[in-house]
Every structure is written in structure tokens, then in C-alpha cells.
């Protein structure tokens with residue numbers, strides 16, 4: 001018995017002698033790895049994600065091919081194209097695109113064309129985040145609104161989302177020189193609302209410019225409807241629709257706009273910080 005206990009003691013002490021340093025060594029490696037992960041890998045990952053979300057250095061390759069569908073983009077100089085692409089990627093990074101119709105997939109093309117339309121309108125700004133609107137809801141076709149009890153092609157909701165019918169969006173893009181474009185129209189509503197919402201783009205339109213624009217709206221609303229007029233009569237509905245209709249023409253047919261309504265065109269250039277004819 002005594003010898004058996006001695007044997008056990010010897011063995012356990014041998015176990016301790018041999019095993020403990022090995023365990024401590026392994027624990028040390030795990031602790032060091034965790035420290036490296038917490039101190040370097042994780043912050044680098046967060047930093048890169050933050051940079052990518054806010055300052056993407058380029059537009060991801062699968063998106064690039066679809067930008068050619070935008071005439072505004074095609075007219076840009078190579079350096080401006082790079083800037084446009086980065087802004088498109090930032091818009092894609094910051095917004096959540098949500099399909100609202102069964103079977104409708106939000107693919108790269110949809111994302112890049114919606115983002116590209118937003119950037120066309122706001123290319124004159126160093127940074128225009130559409131900060132209040134973080135969700136883009138896309139329906140296949142015109143959709144029924146329970147609030148207004150009628151069918152819509154698009155709308156901008158102050159709760160923070162922009163809604164589009166993809167069929168209407170495509171229809172607007174099919175003819176890029178008729179001054180009718182649902183995508184530009186709805187995004188223009190969002191741009192104008194950003195002017196009123198207290199954030200980065202709050203009051204980007206100065207008070208005197210807004211007064212001039214209001215006067216232009218009043219003058220336009222007082223005219224008789226003319227077939228073939230540059231601005232469609234829907235712009236007479238209210239100042240918000242007037243702004244949206246002006247934006248459709250500003251992007252799609254700036255030359256006609258400048259030729260026919262030079263003062264209003266110059267005001268649009270001032271408000272949107274760019275002249276599409278001289279970019």
C-alpha cells in the first residue's frame with residue numbers, strides 16, 4: 001500500500017512537472033493571439049469598414065459597367081468619372097435597398113442606376129448624403145398606397161425612405177431627353193426635403209435664391225397650359241413638384257432649358273452647384 005501511494009505521488013508530481021508549463025505556454029499563445037486580434041485586427045477591420053462606407057476609394061467592378069447607361073456620366077472627364085464612381089459607391093454603401101415585390105431582385109444594375117441618378121442630381125456638391133433617407137424601397141410596378149388610397153409610381157416619405165416603381169424608373173430612363181424621368185423626379189423631392197431637414201445639407205438653398213425660385217414657380221403656375229412647353233404642367237401643382245420637374249429637365253435636356261428659360265436655368269445651376277452644360 002505504502003509503495004502504491006508513493007508510486008501515485010511520484011507519478012502525479014511527474015505529471016505536474018511536465019504538464020503545467022505546457023498548459024501555461026498554450027494559454028500564453030491564446031492570450032497573445034486574442035490581444036493581437038483585439039488591438040490590431042479588430043480596429044483595422046472597423047477602420048476599413050468605416051473608410052469603405054464613407055470614403056470608398058473606388059466603385060466595385062460589378063457595378064461599373066452599368067454607369068454607361070447614364071448620359072450625364074458619359075459626358076464627364078476621366079477625373080470627374082472617378083469622383084462620380086466613388087460617390088455612387090458611397091450611396092450604395094450607406095443605403096438599404098429593399099425589394100417590395102415578390103420575385104423582384106435588387107441586383108447590381110438596379111442599385112447602380114438608382115445611386116447614379118442620385119449622384120447626377122447632386123454631383124455639384126462635395127458631399128450630399130441624402131442623410132435623412134436611408135432606405136430605398138423598390139416595387140416591380142405601380143403600387144397601391146393605403147394612405148392615399150391610390151396607385152403610385154414613386155414617393156418620398158419623411159419617415160426616411162424613397163419609394164420607386166422599377167417599371168416607371170426604367171420607362172423614365174428609356175428616353176433620357178424628354179424631360180420626364182421618375183427616378184430624377186423622386187430623388188429631386190428628397191434633395192429638396194434635405195434643404196429643410198436639419199443636417200449636413202440643411203439650407204443648401206439660400207433664402208434669396210429660394211425666394212427667386214418661389215417667384216419663378218408663381219409665374220409658371222399662372223401661365224396657360226401650352227402643348228410642347230419645356231416644363232410640363234404637372235409642375236404647377238405646388239413648389240415641390242415644380243422643383244422636381246425643373247430637375248428632370250435640368251439633367252435630361254439642359255441645353256433646351258438654358259435656351260428657353262435662361263434665368264431659371266441659371267438659378268438651378270446656383271442651387272445645385274453645377275452647370276450640366278459645362279462640367
Ligand SMILES: [Zn+2]
Nearest residue numbers: 185189241244
Ligand atoms: Zn412629385
